[in-house]
Amino acid sequence: MSAREIGIIMNGVSGRMGYRQHLVRSILAIRDEGGIELGDGSRVTVRPLLVGRSEAKLAELAERHGIEDFTTDLDAALADPRWEIYADFLVTKARASALRKAIAAAKTIYTEKPTAESVEEALELARLAAAARVKTGVVHDKLYLPGLQKLKRLIDSGFFGRILSVRGEFGYWVFEGDWQPAQRPSWNYRAEDGGGIIVDMFPHWNYVLENLFGAVRTVYAQAAVHIQDRWDERGEHYTATAEDAAYGVFELEGGVVAQINSSWTVRVDRDELVEFQVDGTHGSAVVGLFGAKIQHRNATPKPVWNPDLEDAHDYDADWAGVPTNDVFVNGFRQQWEEFLTSYVLGTPYEFDLLAGARGVLLAEAGLRSSREGRKIALDPLALD
Ligand SMILES: NC(=O)c1ccc[n+]([C@@H]2O[C@H](COP(=O)([O-])OP(=O)(O)OC[C@H]3O[C@@H](n4cnc5c(N)ncnc54)[C@H](O)[C@@H]3O)[C@@H](O)[C@H]2O)c1
Numbered sequence: 274m275s276a277r278e279i280g281i282i283m284n285g286v287s288g289r290m291g292y293r294q295h296l297v298r299s300i301l302a303i304r305d306e307g308g309i310e311l312g313d314g315s316r317v318t319v320r321p322l323l324v325g326r327s328e329a330k331l332a333e334l335a336e337r338h339g340i341e342d343f344t345t346d347l348d349a350a351l352a353d354p355r356w357e358i359y360a361d362f363l364v365t366k367a368r369a370s371a372l373r374k375a376i377a378a379a380k381t382i383y384t385e386k387p388t389a390e391s392v393e394e395a396l397e398l399a400r401l402a403a404a405a406r407v408k409t410g411v412v413h414d415k416l417y418l419p420g421l422q423k424l425k426r427l428i429d430s431g432f433f434g435r436i437l438s439v440r441g442e443f444g445y446w447v448f449e450g451d452w453q454p455a456q457r458p459s460w461n462y463r464a465e466d467g468g469g470i471i472v473d474m475f476p477h478w479n480y481v482l483e484n485l486f487g488a489v490r491t492v493y494a495q496a497a498v499h500i501q502d503r504w505d506e507r508g509e510h511y512t513a514t515a516e517d518a519a520y521g522v523f524e525l526e527g528g529v530v531a532q533i534n535s536s537w538t539v540r541v542d543r544d545e546l547v548e549f550q551v552d553g554t555h556g557s558a559v560v561g562l563f564g565a566k567i568q569h570r571n572a573t574p575k576p577v578w579n580p581d582l583e584d585a586h587d588y589d590a591d592w593a594g595v596p597t598n599d600v601f602v603n604g605f606r607q608q609w610e611e612f613l614t615s616y617v618l619g620t621p622y623e624f625d626l627l628a629g630a631r632g633v634l635l636a637e638a639g640l641r642s643s644r645e646g647r648k649i650a651l652d653p654l655a656l657d
Contacts, residue, residue, distance in 0.1 A: 276308045276316035279613065280356040282380070284324040284347065284363055284371060286334060289458070290385055291362030294414075296321065299606040301338055309610050317617050322356055347371065351378035358383055358616070364460055366467035369394050376401045381616055382409040383609075386476040387636060388629035390467055395633040396654055399626035403656050410612040410622055411629035413480045415547075417604025421481065423565035423595045424551065424558060428485060432567065433553025436529050439486060443474060443547040444536035447517070450504030457537065459505035462513040469515030471496055471639045474535040476632025478521070480624070483631070487525035493648040494521040494639035499538040521639060522648075558595070565595035630654055 281300060285291040300321050303309055308318030323331045323343035331343035344350055351359065351374060359375035361368055361384040369389040375382055382402060388411055389395035402409045415421060427433065448455050460466035461473065471494065482489055496516035503513050518536035525531060545561030556569045568591050576586065601607075608624070615622040631654055638649040 276318040277617070278318050278320050279358060279617070280320050280322060281358045281360055281383075282322050282324055282347075282350045282356045282375075283360050285361060285367075285385075286321075286323050287325050287327070287330050288362055288364070292334070294603075294605040295360065295362055295385075295609075296323075296334075296338070298603045299609040301340075302603070302606055303609065303613075309613060311614050311617060313618065315617075317613060319613070322350055324350055347374070351375055351380060357381055361385060364458075364467060365390060365472065366460075369398060372398050373401065376405050376407050379405055379407060382407060382626065383412075383612055384410070384626075384629070385412050386629055387472055387633050388626055389633055390472070392630060392634045392637045392654070395626070395630035399630050399654075400656055402626050408616055408622060409626040409629075410608075410615075411624050411626060411632075412605070413484075413608060413624045413628070414604045415477050415481050416484055417601075417607050419563045419597065419599075419601040420545070420560040420565050421485070421549075422599070422601060423597075424549070424560045425485060427551075427556075427558055427565070427567065427595070432556050432569075433551060433558070434555030434570075436486060436551060436553045438552050439482070439529060439531040439533075440550045440552075441478070441531065441533035441547065442543060442549075443533065444518070444539040444541075445546050446540050447537040449500060449502065450508070451502075451510075454506075455503065459503065459511065461537075462503050462515050462517060463511070464515040469496070469640075470517060470535050470537060471519045471643075472515075472636045474519070475521070475636040475639050476629070478523070478531075478533050478535075479632040479635040480628060482523060482525055482531055483628075486529045486531065487527040488631075488653075489523045489531075489635055489651055490526055491524040491648050491650045492521060492635060492638050492642055494519050494642045496640065496643035516643075519639065519643070559592070560595075566592040567595055568592050627654060627656060 286296045300319050304319050308316050310316050324347050325331050328345050335343045359380035447457050461468040497518045498513050498516050499518055501513050504510055517538050521533050523531040548561045550559045558567045574591055638651055642649045
């Protein structure tokens, strides 16, 4: 059966996310496997148009991956009806203006988070898209992590009883850049360039909490610029102006309390770079990117606090592994496939620009909470 080909403008493919996750692991993987099958038996395939500022870089990428189309002229790409979807992986600061143009050109939108630098702008983009009847999708990749999919399965099975609390640890040591190059771009550490771990991570925590445990109602966050002296991609010193760690407490609809530490200044003593512990009346779980382990109430030990006695109990041994059972594909690709399917079949898509705006709202409230030293309540966002 012949497949319908969907042209996708991919802006920012030279970047970390744009190249690895969206181009190589998602769109090219889909293209190279002959497209995707939709639920109704039809097939679609994808044709990327690489967009960026450097013609030489784009030509090199196109050559390396057998891609025919690339351009530095975004306006011309948006004006060309062959390209149905506009996908954005630019630095955060450059995103809103590009999305605005793409919505004006009536393109379907698929974008990285955060969708804008302020909630006002994020909501405006959601409203513009709704008014233009443009379908939108925002990356919600963490929900597709195998560990979080196992967690979802545990929640849906009723394993936890009543969920009480969630404790998340995210982070690793990002080198300062002087004696070892930093493993993240330097703009991440400059507030004036759209950096900061709150803007980066709170949009993720918002959709993770909202989709698994309940919408965030209040936030208290403490941001910290722990390391001021950093060195950029050219080895030049700069002063960090954006927080490299954030310690957050979130009250959720339904009463669950979540606490998440996000840090680029922590050395890892965990099984994975992100881990969540969920405690419920009937059981607890600890999940990471891939792994998940559980402890049922019947397997819960009864520790007694005694500082005078060394505790010989092996607490690790009280946990049981959760089997994988499913085949998990790359999360970015899985979400792309779901979005493309929803686009072609015309079905509703919940991870849209309004969902993205809620993520920006949480980031903005987190920053405000830290600045003002108080808990901030979040007002629900609406399109009208
Ligand atoms: N979903 C996730 O897990 C995840 C992880 C990291 C980053 N991100 C998001 O992805 C986006 C890109 O992050 P990254 O780490 O890939 O950054 P990056 O610096 O590696 O790439 C940014 C891209 O934007 C382009 N660019 C930079 N300045 C520009 C400008 N002024 N105008 C037009 N293009 C410009 C660069 O050429 C590059 O292609 C950010 O918004 C970030 O928040 C998401």
